[in-house]
Amino acid sequence: MSAPxxxxxxxDKDLNIQQAILQQLESLQAAGICDLPRAAPLxxxxxxxxxxxxxxxxxxxxxxxxxxxxxxxxxxxxxxSTSRASLxxxxxxxxxxxxxxxxxxxxxxxxxxxxxxxxxxELVGNRTQTVFGVGNPNARLVFFGEAPGADEDKQGEPxxxxxxxxxxxxxxxxxxxxxxxxxxxxxxxxxxxxxxxxSGAEADNCRPFFxxxxxxxxxxxxxxxxxxxxxxxxETNVSIGRLRGRLHEYRESLVLATYxxxxxxxxxxxxxxxxxxIQLLMAEMGIxxx
Numbered sequence: 001m002s003a004p005x006x007x008x009x010x011x012d013k014d015l016n017i018q019q020a021i022l023q024q025l026e027s028l029q030a031a032g033i034c035d036l037p038r039a040a041p042l043x044x045x046x047x048x049x050x051x052x053x054x055x056x057x058x059x060x061x062x063x064x065x066x067x068x069x070x071x072x073x074x075x076x077x078x079x080x081s082t083s084r085a086s087l088x089x090x091x092x093x094x095x096x097x098x099x100x101x102x103x104x105x106x107x108x109x110x111x112x113x114x115x116x117x118x119x120x121x122e123l124v125g126n127r128t129q130t131v132f133g134v135g136n137p138n139a140r141l142v143f144f145g146e147a148p149g150a151d152e153d154k155q156g157e158p159x160x161x162x163x164x165x166x167x168x169x170x171x172x173x174x175x176x177x178x179x180x181x182x183x184x185x186x187x188x189x190x191x192x193x194x195x196x197x198x199s200g201a202e203a204d205n206c207r208p209f210f211x212x213x214x215x216x217x218x219x220x221x222x223x224x225x226x227x228x229x230x231x232x233x234x235e236t237n238v239s240i241g242r243l244r245g246r247l248h249e250y251r252e253s254l255v256l257a258t259y260x261x262x263x264x265x266x267x268x269x270x271x272x273x274x275x276x277x278i279q280l281l282m283a284e285m286g287i288x289x290x
Contacts, residue, residue, distance in 0.1 A: 097218060103137035106216045110209065114189050119205040123190035128153045133185030133213060140285065141177075142219040142253075143167065144210075145186045145260065146228035147198045153191035158184050163261035167225070170261070174278050176289040183217055185210065187232050203232050214251070221285060222253045226260030244277055247284065256281045 098106065111132040118124050131148040134157050143159070151161035159167045167184075171177050188198040188206045198206075214222070224230035227240040233250055234243070234257075243257040258277040259270050282289070 098216065100138050103216050107133070107137055107213070110212055110216070114209055117189070117205075117209075120188075120190065120202050123188070123192060123202060126193045127190040129156045130189045131156055131158050131186065131191070132189060133183060134158060135179070135183035136181055137183065137217055139181065139183040139217060139219055141181075141221045141223065141281075142183045142185065142214070142217060143171075143223050143225060144229045144233060145184070145225045146232075147186050147188045147195075148191040149195050150191065158186050159261075162265060166261040166264060170274070170278060174275065174289075175282055175287060177287075183219065185213055187229055197228055203228070207232075214253070219253050221281065222250060222255045223281060224255060224257040226263065229260075230255075230257035244273070245280070247280070254284060256284075 111130075114130050114132050117130070131152045135142075145158060148158060149161050149163070151164070152158050158164070168179055171179055171182060187203050187210060189209060192198050192202070222233065224233055224243075230240055230243050231237065234248055234255065236243070240257060240259065244259070248255040248257070256277055258274050259267075264271050264274060
């Protein structure tokens with residue numbers, strides 16, 4: 001009798017990928033999407049790099065970082081002269097955008113998954129509630145921070161403390177928009193103890209959640225607030241001082257990195273640099289404040 005064949009044990013990474021796929025399929029089914037189109041076979045060609053790419057430069061940025069790069073940062077963005085028009089190639093076309101109602105439904109389903117998450121025991125034991133995100137599910141612009149603070153943990157909404165008031169001023173007084181025009185969310189959905197920076201492992205645990213938020217919303221623009229948000233999204237170890245002042249790519253979105261509002265509260269002189277970044281973002285979005 002031949003020896004029984006043993007399947008190799010699944011790694012944690014395999015299980016996380018399987019869970020993420022199942023959750024995405026459940027979200028699509030709940031939104032009324034039951035059939036997915038079969039992609040046409042791709043011609044044999046080298047796979048494009050998946051790292052975020054710098055596509056434009058507005059000004060010479062300082063090489064000085066405001067914080068050390070996060071421990072989970074991986075690679076430096078690749079400099080590229082590729083125009084954004086290249087993303088419209090048929091072979092790279094994304095599925096048709098969801099309706100506003102479908103986006104709201106999928107975000108609600110995803111929020112319920114986040115509420116049940118127990119992947120980070122320390123954060124679970126410290127949180128009052130999860131802080132998912134808030135704003136317009138059809139937003140062209142998403143503001144992406146690092147983690148909830150005490151006020152956010154208490155109210156369940158991102159950027160509602162002193163830093164949130166400054167962000168509101170940037171949105172309304174600076175850009176001429178309303179908070180309800182944009183979407184606001186963080187890398188991690190639970191408050192780290194003592195408002196410390198989220199660890200690399202915590203950011204990795206939340207990556208499937210924030211990536212799915214971006215997949216659902218599909219913003220044209222993402223503004224990363226601070227080093228943690230920028231290096232996590234762009235998967236780079238480049239300092240915030242070098243990332244800011246120019247545009248990068250994340251999937252189909254243009255990304256601007258700038259200093260976190262909390263940093264501006266401690267260093268008011270940096271507000272002029274943030275205003276330069278916001279002006280670059282406004283120009284790219286076609287916003288002219290009257």
